[in-house]
Amino acid sequence: MAKLNENYLNIEEGYLFAEIARRVAEYQKNNPDKKIIRLGIGDVTLPLSENVVNAMIQGVKDQGAAETFHGYGPEQGYEFLRDAVSAYYKSFGVDVPSDEIFISDGAKSDTGNITELFDKDNIILVPDPVYPVYVDTNMMGGKNVYYMAGTADNGFLPMPSDADLPAGKAADVIYLCSPNNPTGAVYNKDQLKEWVDYANANGSVILFDAAYEAFIADETLPRSIYAIEGARTCAIEFCSLSKTAGFTGTRCGYTIVPKDIKVMSTAGVEMSPHAMWFRRQSTKFNGVSYPVQRGAEAAFSAEGMAQCRKNIEYYKENARIIADALDKANIRYTGGAHSPYIWFECPDGMSSWDFFDKLLNEVQVVGTPGEGFGKNGAGFFRLTGFGSREATIEAVERIKSVL
């Protein structure tokens, strides 16, 4: 008789955003005339830039003629796109060779699938609060997840000393997300250096999620873990065009696995996460749609990047509008400056789901309850700058009335 993966019994049934959608749908059903403004899910709203659209159309046309048709592509991604990603890193001073870049359909797939490379018995260290996918995907594999608290005291930037680990043990696999989702907090170079040194000293592997790096405005803040000396021997980085270039529905991301990371097997055989990821991707993945890769290449061109920066400034201006209102109400928050997210304490000690319901029911604004990102998110709330300007201004006016 088939036995299923019973680890699935240990993960919570409802994904955070499904529960939000359920409450919103119920409210809308009972109040069909109310206009709801959604500043909850981290989804972009601005369209793809013109040069990306044109490149994708050309890519599609290529698929329509025998002479330019592309069948199975390289599982690691076309060289033209890996070179474009490498040049993008170079533009902010970080060297990443093309052959360490793996093109994928998005950072969510890769941060989930990377768990396959690790043995079941590692100590997995995850920030709390954080993007729920890290915990869920490890739970699915029956892994041992430990937490490090992000709190107002450490600016939601937990350091090695914040890790809640078994006595005498170090973390084997460490998730870092900077700029952080949901808090918008960004590690500085000294902080990341401390993490890299910790990983190299303990033989740990850092899984660094840089999905929001393009929102960093301060040049002294690291946009990549590889801006830190020593990272090439311990860190894997995930990034995506979702937030950088508005690809949430178009789907393209990339993962960097340096060849310098080496791990000894139990029997003393040297293993390479780079070689393993290549094997994983060539066996369980068949590459990203050719026209999508052409669009992604265009996003990294000078013209594409100029448009991306314009869109990111638009979202950050929205975040600033939200932050201004919180400033005026004397509410502490993180994020905004280098992130599309604003993260703040719910007023009057309310629980985050109570505040969610209050905003929905009283002023018809949807945000994200902090406890959906971990227990340290309890009492906090996330709003995003991804709405339209008009909707953001309107939402802020409404929110002010209940703060």
Added chain:
Amino acid sequence: MAKLNENYLNIEEGYLFAEIARRVAEYQKNNPDKKIIRLGIGDVTLPLSENVVNAMIQGVKDQGAAETFHGYGPEQGYEFLRDAVSAYYKSFGVDVPSDEIFISDGAKSDTGNITELFDKDNIILVPDPVYPVYVDTNMMGGKNVYYMAGTADNGFLPMPSDADLPAGKAADVIYLCSPNNPTGAVYNKDQLKEWVDYANANGSVILFDAAYEAFIADETLPRSIYAIEGARTCAIEFCSLSKTAGFTGTRCGYTIVPKDIKVMSTAGVEMSPHAMWFRRQSTKFNGVSYPVQRGAEAAFSAEGMAQCRKNIEYYKENARIIADALDKANIRYTGGAHSPYIWFECPDGMSSWDFFDKLLNEVQVVGTPGEGFGKNGAGFFRLTGFGSREATIEAVERIKSVL
């Protein structure tokens, strides 16, 4: 210290097609003036049909305007595409509800990722020879793989009695691929009924790979496992637009997980592979590119299907041309009639890699050595009808000279 997944040490380093590519590149380097014809990899060569191209261009244009922009889509796929797949099944008499269909970037991803739903200790039964991904992905998860021999005697269609299992044990998870890759052999309804009955009697789950179903010309042969009574309680089906509509580089597939499959956990909790796959896909996947889904929808339209049939007939005519040459040389083969593949015994008792080298060195034709698909493939060879007509005719003339 991080411990990697040491099961990776147990899988063979080189994927079959990488070794082929290596030998071909070496030969071409030493013989730069020789024109090589490739009938090896199962990749299509005809371009996307015009209506698919137009639908994708419209999809891309939608992404370029705020009013029609699509951000994150439903992880299970857009309803318009799931409905189109459901209608496609109906066109050959099989009922598959839209909400049991999961759109993905391809059957390779799904047949690999589905292994996550099963416990490590199942008895996994795989045909030999077969598509190497089933074995490799199970080995990566440290699973127990057992084989059933496909031989000239059983027409390369192994039945339950051919399974080489521990005494007294039944298979828990059963891979079937029909039309088979690489042999082109197709199970008939009675044979599949025997498999479905076996699975229902033993509580096994069948993983049915239907990637080549569109090549079936005989209406009495099943194009889906769901053409068989009882399959809804035991079978998951994988299919793709790669071979049906030429999507190998455009990427879109679908997997059907019936809600009727229920498996008891060790503690007696009823578990649903449908619910688990939904959870897996919503946690580790973010859906298929919107313009690609629009293209796939168009492939399933009347106009799209007419073009698909035309292309499939073209590939099958190529296969017939290869088969004719084998007939004349009195060489036994399977496939061709309902498959793009021709599978035959190497002449003069040659090993399949020796015959590969002979064809490459003497007549510059590339095929696929049978032993790349399992030990029962030793001494056999695969040629595909996916080349151009001109190249196929030329290749057959060359091959004749060495048979």
